[in-house]
Structure formats: C-alpha cells, structure tokens
Amino acid sequence: xxxxxNKLFALIESENKTELECKAFxxxxxxxxxxxxxxxxxxxxxxxxxxxxxxxxxxxxxAKDTTGIVARQAYIWETKAPQCFLFEADTANRVMPTKDFxxxxxxxxxxxxxxxxxxxxxxxxxxxxxxxxxLGGIIIGSQKRKVKTTKEFNxxxxxxxxxxxxxxxxxxxxxxxxxxxxxxxLWDTIFEFLGDPITPKQNQPSTLPxxxxxxxxGTKITK
Amino acid sequence: xxxxxxxxxKIKEIISRRFLSADNETIKLFPKVLENHHPAWKTIHNEKxxxxxxxxxxxxxxxxxIQTKYNIPFPGLYSMNSESPALFxxxxxxxxxxxxxxxxxxxxxxxxxxxxxxxxNFTVDINTENKERIFYTISLAYILxxxxxxxTENIYEHLDSLIAYSIKNWRQTAGIS
Numbered sequence: 001x002x003x004x005x006n007k008l009f010a011l012i013e014s015e016n017k018t019e020l021e022c023k024a025f026x027x028x029x030x031x032x033x034x035x036x037x038x039x040x041x042x043x044x045x046x047x048x049x050x051x052x053x054x055x056x057x058x059x060x061x062x063a064k065d066t067t068g069i070v071a072r073q074a075y076i077w078e079t080k081a082p083q084c085f086l087f088e089a090d091t092a093n094r095v096m097p098t099k100d101f102x103x104x105x106x107x108x109x110x111x112x113x114x115x116x117x118x119x120x121x122x123x124x125x126x127x128x129x130x131x132x133x134x135l136g137g138i139i140i141g142s143q144k145r146k147v148k149t150t151k152e153f154n155x156x157x158x159x160x161x162x163x164x165x166x167x168x169x170x171x172x173x174x175x176x177x178x179x180x181x182x183x184x185x186l187w188d189t190i191f192e193f194l195g196d197p198i199t200p201k202q203n204q205p206s207t208l209p210x211x212x213x214x215x216x217x218g219t220k221i222t223k
Numbered sequence: 224x225x226x227x228x229x230x231x232x233k234i235k236e237i238i239s240r241r242f243l244s245a246d247n248e249t250i251k252l253f254p255k256v257l258e259n260h261h262p263a264w265k266t267i268h269n270e271k272x273x274x275x276x277x278x279x280x281x282x283x284x285x286x287x288x289i290q291t292k293y294n295i296p297f298p299g300l301y302s303m304n305s306e307s308p309a310l311f312x313x314x315x316x317x318x319x320x321x322x323x324x325x326x327x328x329x330x331x332x333x334x335x336x337x338x339x340x341x342x343x344n345f346t347v348d349i350n351t352e353n354k355e356r357i358f359y360t361i362s363l364a365y366i367l368x369x370x371x372x373x374x375t376e377n378i379y380e381h382l383d384s385l386i387a388y389s390i391k392n393w394r395q396t397a398g399i400s
Contacts, residue, residue, distance in 0.1 A: 028391075029391070030391075031387040031388070031390050031391040031394070032384055032387045032388070032391070035240060036240045036241070036244045037240070037241050037242065037244055037245040037249060037387075037390055038245075039245070039246040039249070040246075063244065064244040161371055165371075169376070189317070189384075192317045192318045193318055193384075193387075193388055193391065195318050195319070195320075195388075196320075196392070196395075197320035197321070197322050197341075197343075197392045197396075198319065198320065198321045198322070199321075199322055199323050199324070200321065200324055
C-alpha cells in the first residue's frame, strides 16, 4: 500500500463518517471518474454551491466529444461517506436502497439538471453546450457496507453479495440507462485505483515447476 | 453466464475513448505500441478470462510462430488454476499493474477469480526440456478474470476502468498528477 492508500484505508475503516476527508483522494482517481482520456484536466472542485445545494465533486476537463471535437466538459459526482450503506433488508429475498443512497441519487440528478440549465455555470467554466455537462455518478459505501441487515433478515455474506448485485443491477439496467448512465462506485474501488504499479526485481523462487507444467496452462485463443 | 459476451464494437469504442481520444502530449506517456493511431490488438476470451494484448509487429510475428508450434499463444504466461505454481498469484485482486519484468523458466501468473491485471513490457523466457527456447515480449496487455464481481454483464466496464488505471499510472510516472 502506498501513502494515499494507507490514509484512505483508515478512513474507509473508520466508524466515524469520513466523506469530506475521503473526497481529497478523488483527485488521484480522476481518470476513473471521466469517460474519455481528456486533453487536460482543467479544474476539480470538492464542492460547488448552486441554488439547490452543494454539488459534491466536479471535474472540468477538455476532451473530445462524440463528434471528435475538443470541448470543455464537466462531470458531476455525488459522494457519501464510506460508512453509508447502499441497501438495507426489505424481505428475505430482496433489499431496498437506503435513505443515504436515495438521497445521493436525488441530489445528483437535481445538481446535474441545474448545472445543465445554468448559463452561469457554463460561463464560469467555459462550457459551451449543455450536452458537455456529464452525469458522473455516486461514490458511496464500501464492500463491508453494501447491505445493512436486521435481526429479522440477517443475511449470510453470500446472500448479501447476491442481493446487492441483484438490486444494483436492476437499478443500472432499468433506471440508470446502463452502461452510460449513473455510475455507482464503492470507496474500496477508489482505494484499489490508487495502487502503484509493481516493477519487481528479478527474484524468483528456487523451486521451479517442470517445463511441461509451465506450458500446460490451457490457454486457448479464440480470435 | 452468457458466453457470447465478446463484442468487438464495445472494445473498439473503449479503445477509442481511452487511447485514441487523447492528445499527442498524453499519447507520448503511453507505451510505444499505442503511438500508432490504429493500434492492433489480439484478444483471448473464454468462460474464465478476457484479455486484450497490444503487440508490436515484431512481437506479433513471434507470437504467431509460438502459437503454430505449441498451440497456445502465450506459453508460461498464466494458468487459470489459482493453485498452480507461479511468480504472482491473483485472486479477488483488482487494479494490479506489473511492468518491465522478465520471467525466466517459471510461470508468470496463476489467476483465480475476480482479478484485473495490466502488464507492460513483460517478457517470458523459457528453456524447454528439448533445449528449445521460448522467448517473447508483450508490450501491453489487460487481463481480467471472471467471478462474482467481474461478470460477462460488466466485463467492459471493468476493462474501461482497468485502462483508466493504467493511464493514471503513466501520468503519475511522468510526474503529471
């Protein structure tokens, strides 16, 4: 783990809500938060105040749009603390979004819509067209806090994974317009994204597998 | 699992957004194999793994010869049995990048479920029992294994994120934060 990962890991593991502190690490993950490799990142704001409240994370960049023309673009993201759960128990076989998650969705949509409609916003960041205001997504929760269980519905870890995946995929498919709509990212993903490349020294174990074993790896190419 | 997940149009779209849309200054940070505006790639896709390899012309020729002789394109690179002996073991391991390494007479990776790996300037060097030498380099590859998290439904989202991760690292290496 590098220094950034150490710090973010502690914030994710904390029992206190650490949204504000975690947001400081998003600038190191900005390639993940934009859809296109930009010509340049122009500006990032950990909050942007508009009429409807405070938008949580804003990335402004110059990038090629779908027509191949370089345009100033802004991505709007909403963040919630890693301590927030995404879903909670509803029935034995179904989970429902938490208030935090619904709140994040609702805030994101309102901020996005307001930024698109706002001439002031576009002028401030030099954005020419409303289409260049882009819906990012929500960064919330962690692997440990995907689903909040209850005494009545105390799901096993396997059930939690299954129910979480089902509920999130339904939202992506039917509400978000998967794959280009709202992205949902856990803070663990930001943590993993911060990892450095490995450039190992040549230091191999002394017990080698046989050459036959090395070659018999079942690789098949199909294209 | 839908085994017909392979979608060349989606791959082209991701490559276009992530690599070809970049400006010339950013492209200079990429491996040389991507400097061409029409980079060639080779994929391996099956029920356990999806991988995309960017190879130079010379590397491609060597791989073609190896495949003809040994029936597999990248002998010694990986096993999908996570228990197999290897230099690196992956399981539930996201966003790993390994670069500038030669692995000699040893399998490079054993890959379990739910892993995403980038390799850059990676060489495999094996002397076989028949005193033949298998030697090849891979300029760049993105390797993803399926599991509970990485599925055929979201494989292209994971590929997109993995490419973004490599670009982040190249910026970082160049001192551009």
